Amino acid sequence: MVDRTEPKPTHPAASRRAFLKAGLMGGAAVAASAGVARAAGDPLITEIQDWNRYLGDGVDVSPYGTPSEFEANVVRRNVPWLTADPVSSINFTPLHELDGIITPNGLCFERHHGGAAVIDPADHRLMINGLVDTPLVFTMEDLKRFPRENRLYFLECAANGGMEWKGSQLNGCQFTHGMIHCVVYTGVPLRYLLEEAGVKTNGKWLLAEGADASAMTRSIPMEKALDDCLVAFKMNGEALRTEQGYPLRLCVPGWEGNMWVKWLRRLEVGDEPWAQREETSKYTDLLADGKARRHTFVMDVKSVITSPSPQAPVTHGKGPLVISGLAWSGNGTIKRVDVTIDGGRTWQTARIDGPSLPKALHRFYLDINWDGSEMLLQSRAIDDQGLVQPTKNALRAARGGNSIYHNNGIQTWHVNNDGVVENVEVS
Amino acid sequence: MLKFPKSAAFAALAFAVFASPALADGDVAAGEKVFKKCSACHTVGEGARHRVGPELNELFGREAGSAEGYKYSKAMIEAGDGGLVWDAESLTEFLTKPKDMIKGTKMAFAGLKKQEELANILAYLKTFSAAQAAEAGSVVEEQPVETAAAETVEPAAEPETMVVEASKGAFGLGRVAMPAEIVAWDIDIRPDGTGLPEGKGTVAEGDPIYAENCAVCHGDFGEGAGRWPVLAGGQGTLLKDRPVKTIGSYWPYLSTVFDYVRRAMPFGDARSLSDDDVYALTAYLLYLNDIVDDETFELSKQNFTSVRLPNEGNFIPDDRLSEPHYAKGLEPCMSECKPGPVKITARAQIIDVTPDVEGDDANAGGGID
Structure with missing residues (x-):
């Protein structure tokens, strides 16, 4: 529903032109500056430009395309003082430069706890063990033979905005809100894999484990695992990026990013949560009275x-x-x-x-x-x-x-x- | 809803497991991977600077303990004064077991056991030493020849055959996990002790293991170096402005300590400690946190769950929805929501901790830990 407070500009083209000029000149100072405003017209229009005369690159120059050189400032950035070391750290999505709702793969923020693991998909295995009828091992090839689905989800780190609890601190929405991205995932509903192994009736929790140097682990309630979780191998149509868990990651829609285990190698079914490091010493929310909330899974509105x-x-x-x-x-x-x-x-x-x-x-x-x-x-x-x-x-x-x-x-x-x-x- | 027929048969699949081909000596790319073990403390290449350890550009030919601006141990400076210069031979000896060669070095790294890894890391580091560039170049050139040789040998290797059972699920995809595979990966431990391996270790045994593997980042007494996690102390700070959340002050369960150390520590050399080492380290961490006070205290699979951490009772379930701002039926105000003009109460520019485009090391308070 459109709810404009002011009427549309009557001459969209003309006003856009004016905007561009104003932008170039830095606002109100347009007339005072040399060049653009001459009566003879804008030289970008009246003079023939190089790109209008000479040939550009051929189709063999850039087999995998990259953004225009004029977009070089649109990059993930990190905040060095936040963490001890960039190997176990975070960088931020440049939200201020993006529009629409899809995050380009190369700009999705990164958070990993032991660096970004490099794994040949031929060497990757996914194991399901614990309270199941049959413990199973899948190759990537096996996983791609299950029925798959495409879903658009945001992934937000639970610590997004964590630096702002005590007051305004970082000057930019990239830093205050950039621990989030949103892409289309292609993958297999986790339910199919769990059903293939056969979850025993007392299997109420699932432990997801990564193959990286932190062997990241999180406990997930079985109800959620069987509801909308996805074991994904593609993002925005192409393979997961290395830093997003290539070749395989877990999607836990709407829940904190730390649970979306990357380089996913193992799923264990159990009857109780495991109280791993990232669900006890971290990702628990200390309150003013000294109590701490745990299992605060959902990301709020x-x-x-x-x-x-x-x-x-x-x-x-x-x-x-x-x-x-x-x-x-x-x-x-x-x-x-x-x-x-x-x-x-x-x-x-x-x-x-x-x-x-x-x-x-x-x-x-x-x-x-x-x-x-x-x-x-x-x-x-x-x-x-x-x-x-x-x-x-x-x-x-x-x-x-x-x-x-x-x-x-x-x-x-x-x-x-x-x-x-x-x-x-x-x- | 699954439309696929249940496969009734136990299909036997044959798996070919090839012996991995021998890697070429001094492989720069492989060395770069080995360097990840070092990168917790060292940097090399463009923009490298001293961190926990000195930067490693122009290492070959450098006198030991001589990198400007780095605070070396007394032992390392003495070694340099005594004529020690870093080259392939001296680095090989040092990296095999640093504390054997230079007693008193700050480098807590235990050492590289594999000759192959040593050769590879030296080849990698050499590429950042100008004097060695020509030599390093020749190493790289030789590689394709050796790789090609390895490739021609590989098909001749005798494959081992692994007989496995197919999945009996609705899709019949995947195969049955073998017990040895489950044992290799299933190392998680729960608060009730489920998953604990056989083993034991005392506080006194944990002390040197901690000093060698952990102190470089976590500090001699668990106080934390730089922004690395603080492991001990902090009791009574949870209500304060800057709480110190440690094993003793915050963590609810001891099992988490054992599980995490065994799966992910030391940083950059995960899974390198024995189960007994981890029991001893866990015992030592209890000692650093004043939860046990006897150096002869031995932690084992048998007595593990008898140790409880002080803050266990302070963890509560998620009750965010009971907070007043989430009360049902709240209709957000649209006009005249505040009595007068709104005042600014805090500003980010005054704090000025936002990194600039060139990168900035401003150190602010708070963080994401």
Whole structure:
């Protein structure tokens, strides 16, 4: 549903042209600068350009295509001080540069605990053991003979936003919200594999284990395993990237990213959870009273404005402005996203554009006519269970400041008169 | 809903297992893989700098203990003063068992046991030493010849035959896992002791194992070096502004310590410790955390579950949905939601910890641990 607060520009082509010029010139200073605004016209139009005269590359130059050289700044970045070592660390998806709901494979954030393992698919095995009728071993070839499905899911690290619990810290949605990506997975429903082995009636939990140097392990309730989990070998149509678990990873839709075990080599059925490191000492949420929640699997309803944001300032001055963002919920679909430009005094419902699929990213837009005055931008998502994204202060009141994980609080961006954007918190 | 017929027969499949072909001596690419064991502490190549250990560019021909800006052990500096220069021979001796050659070296690495790995890592490191570039180049050139030779030999190798049972499931895909395979991979341990192997080890036995394998990152007393995890102390800090979450202060179960050390430690050389070593280390970690106070305390499969960690009772189930902001039927406010103009209460630019494009080592508080 379109809910514009201002009418559409009457001459879209003309205003886009003006935007481009304004962008090049850095906003209001257009007329004062040399070159572009000469009466003789824009030399990019009046003069013949190299790319218009000389031949470009042939089809044999780039057998596997890469982004344009002008997009070289669209990359994953890490924050060196966050972790002891880049081998067991994280980098962040450049959300501020992306649009739509699909994350390109090379930009999906990476988190691994013992480096990215390199495994020849011919050497990879998946074992199912424990409380099953028949323990089994599959090769990749075996797995590709099961009926497969394609599903779009977001994957969010439970620590996404973890650095912001005590206040605004990192200046960019890549860093505050970039531990998330959303791709189409192709794989075999986990249920088929478990049924092939035959789960015994007391098999209530599943341990998923990776083949990497951390031998990552997580306990998953059998109910979830049999519901919508997927054993995936493709992302966005091509093989998983090395850093995403090539040749095989687990998908645990809507649940914290750490459970989506990469380089998946073993599934053990048991009657109780295993209390592994990543579900006791890590990925448990310390509360203000000293208690700690465990098995906080679901990723909560959440949203963020990706542009404007600190790394994507407003460069075109006042006038039409597209406010764009992402919303998601581990419970299902997003029902509604509201946006405020005054720090939460008044809200408008944004327009969700593109597919609205459960446990996948949703893209929203609010098209406004910016008057050039300061803004305090926020977005607030509501999912199909009726859960409303809380404020950061509401989360702190309930949990304290030491939870690290599951920070789904409302993000505020301050936009000043020049279009510069900063990560702030408000009263 | 499965439409495939159940396969009734036990099909016997023949598996061909080839002996792996001998690797060429001093393989640079293989050496790069071996270097992963070193990369927890060392860097090499463009942009390399000192970390836990010194950077390793121009290592060949370097006097021991001489890399500028790195704080060496006294023993290493003395070795350099005594004329030790790093070359293939001295590095081979050192990397075989560092503490045997230089008593008192800070390098906690136990050593490379395989000659092949030693040759490969030296070939790899040599490529970052300019003086050796020509020689390294010749090594690389020789490789294709040797690889080709290996390939012609391979088909002649006698394949072993492994008879396996097919799956009896609806699809008949996969095969039955063999007991030896399950034993090799199923090493997980639960809080009730399920999965514990036979074995034992004392606090006193764990001390030198810890010093050799763990202290370099986790500190002599489990206090943590740099941002590596703190393992001991922190009791009574969970209510504080900066809680220190250690085995003694936070972890609910001892089984997690044994399981994790056995599966993933030491960092970069996983699965290299014996079960007895892991029992001894676990006992030593209990000692560092003041949970046992007797150096002769022996931890074993038999008494393992009798040890309980102090914070076990403080873990609760997920009750996020009981929080007030998730109360059912809350209709979010759309207008006049706040009484007056909204004020900014915190700003990221003041803290200034966002990395810039060139990379930034600013060290901020908090983190994702």
